[in-house]
Amino acid sequence: MGKIVIIGAGVMGSSLAVPAADNGHQVLLVGSPLDGPIIERLRQPGGIHPKLDAPLSHSIEPLAAEQLEASHLADADCVVAGVSSPGIAWITEILQTGLSRPCPVAFVTKGLDEGSGGLCTYADTLPDRVAHMSDFIGIGGPCIARELANRQPTASVYASSNMPAAQALVQMMQTSYYRLGVSPDVAGVEACAALKNFFAIGVSAMQTRYRDDTRPDGQAKNPTAFVFTLAVAEMARLTQRLGGQQQTAYALAGVGDLHVTVGGGRNSRLGHGLGTDRTVGDLMASELAGETVEGIDTARMLAQWFRSGAGLSRQDYPLATAIIDAVLEDRPFRFDFSEITFG
Numbered sequence: 001m002g003k004i005v006i007i008g009a010g011v012m013g014s015s016l017a018v019p020a021a022d023n024g025h026q027v028l029l030v031g032s033p034l035d036g037p038i039i040e041r042l043r044q045p046g047g048i049h050p051k052l053d054a055p056l057s058h059s060i061e062p063l064a065a066e067q068l069e070a071s072h073l074a075d076a077d078c079v080v081a082g083v084s085s086p087g088i089a090w091i092t093e094i095l096q097t098g099l100s101r102p103c104p105v106a107f108v109t110k111g112l113d114e115g116s117g118g119l120c121t122y123a124d125t126l127p128d129r130v131a132h133m134s135d136f137i138g139i140g141g142p143c144i145a146r147e148l149a150n151r152q153p154t155a156s157v158y159a160s161s162n163m164p165a166a167q168a169l170v171q172m173m174q175t176s177y178y179r180l181g182v183s184p185d186v187a188g189v190e191a192c193a194a195l196k197n198f199f200a201i202g203v204s205a206m207q208t209r210y211r212d213d214t215r216p217d218g219q220a221k222n223p224t225a226f227v228f229t230l231a232v233a234e235m236a237r238l239t240q241r242l243g244g245q246q247q248t249a250y251a252l253a254g255v256g257d258l259h260v261t262v263g264g265g266r267n268s269r270l271g272h273g274l275g276t277d278r279t280v281g282d283l284m285a286s287e288l289a290g291e292t293v294e295g296i297d298t299a300r301m302l303a304q305w306f307r308s309g310a311g312l313s314r315q316d317y318p319l320a321t322a323i324i325d326a327v328l329e330d331r332p333f334r335f336d337f338s339e340i341t342f343g
């Protein structure tokens with residue numbers, strides 16, 4: 001059996017500890033400096049993660065950020081970075097100072113980054129910032145953390161430019177309920193991971209913008225179906241612009257994750273509010289206060305890219321620009337069906 005160190009005890013990092021422990025590996029779950037209360041709770045007898053319904057396996061060892069030492073990482077077979085995008089700078093520093101020998105690092109983080117050539121994925125920037133990261137593995141695909149923690153059937157994709165590294169981690173993590181594919185298109189999987197959160201905001205806004213009160217959920221389905229299709233097409237083209245393959249957007253990391261996020265993610269809850277004439281500022285200060293809604297940061301980064309003269313036009317990306325306008329101007333989502341043209 002091996003050793004997996006998961007850094008970041010949010011819902012996603014903690015849920016990945018479940019299949020890792022079920023496979024008999026030694027699992028260290030390290031909180032970020034902001035995760036103190038989570039680690040405290042997990043250490044209590046029968047301790048349950050505050051945002052996950054299931055108690056984690058007894059064999060998972062919770063560790064506070066200040067207790068993490070280089071020796072904890074020295075014999076790890078893999079490190080999993082479970083932080084959200086605001087935590088990337090912190091974890092980069094931890095890995096740069098803490099890793100004393102080459103080790104693969106897998107990231108669940110869903111965001112974009114600024115490289116020397118402009119907007120790009122974490123797969124483009126992070127390997128240069130961590131000397132001993134032997135391989136960057138991007139984890140993508142539809143995975144609501146609470147479902148995985150409860151061992152609900154879940155399929156994901158592990159991507160790396162070094163396929164044996166992705167395959168080795170798949171060997172360690174795959175269980176009967178957590179089924180894993182591999183992909184060499186790490187830029188594509190990483191691009192989709194960030195973009196699907198962003199597009200989920202627009203698709204979900206469409207679910208509430210047009211009402212059909214004859215349905216139990218009150219949502220007209222035709223407008224959402226159109227915008228879902230548009231989201232996938234725009235995601236595929238943006239994925240290619242970010243160095244990935246268009247076809248990745250039509251697989252688990254793209255359309256699969258867009259589907260699950262629209263169905264049950266936090267970005268979707270934001271979109272539902274925007275579709276009912278509310279604003280990002282209002283929603284993030286009320287029912288979404290304290291939640292990780294990464295599509296907002298992605299919208300801000302895409303806005304800069306669109307305005308940088310990169311050849312991305314409103315005409316070619318009508319849905320992306322409608323989401324960007326709502327986020328940047330802090331106003332409700334507007335998408336006018338009467339302006340749709342085909343061909």
Ligand SMILES: NC(=O)C1=CN([C@@H]2O[C@H](COP(=O)(O)OP(=O)(O)OC[C@H]3O[C@@H](n4cnc5c(N)ncnc54)[C@H](OP(=O)(O)O)[C@@H]3O)[C@@H](O)[C@H]2O)C=CC1
Nearest residue numbers: 008009010011012032034035083084086087109110145292
């Ligand atoms: N939730 C889900 O179902 C899924 C999430 N993901 C991705 O996994 C990543 C983690 O998500 P999730 O676990 O839900 O998010 P959480 O908000 O629950 O946790 C994020 C982690 O990052 C830490 N963190 C946040 N900001 C900082 C910072 N500035 N410095 C240091 N640490 C920080 C958090 O600490 P603290 O909790 O104290 O803020 C926590 O450990 C995200 O990128 C998300 O998109 C991927 C698939 C599914």
Ligand SMILES: O=C(CO)COP(=O)(O)O
Nearest residue numbers: 142143144261265266267
């Ligand atoms: O990434 C997710 C599912 O794969 C969860 O999406 P949210 O971050 O919107 O909750």
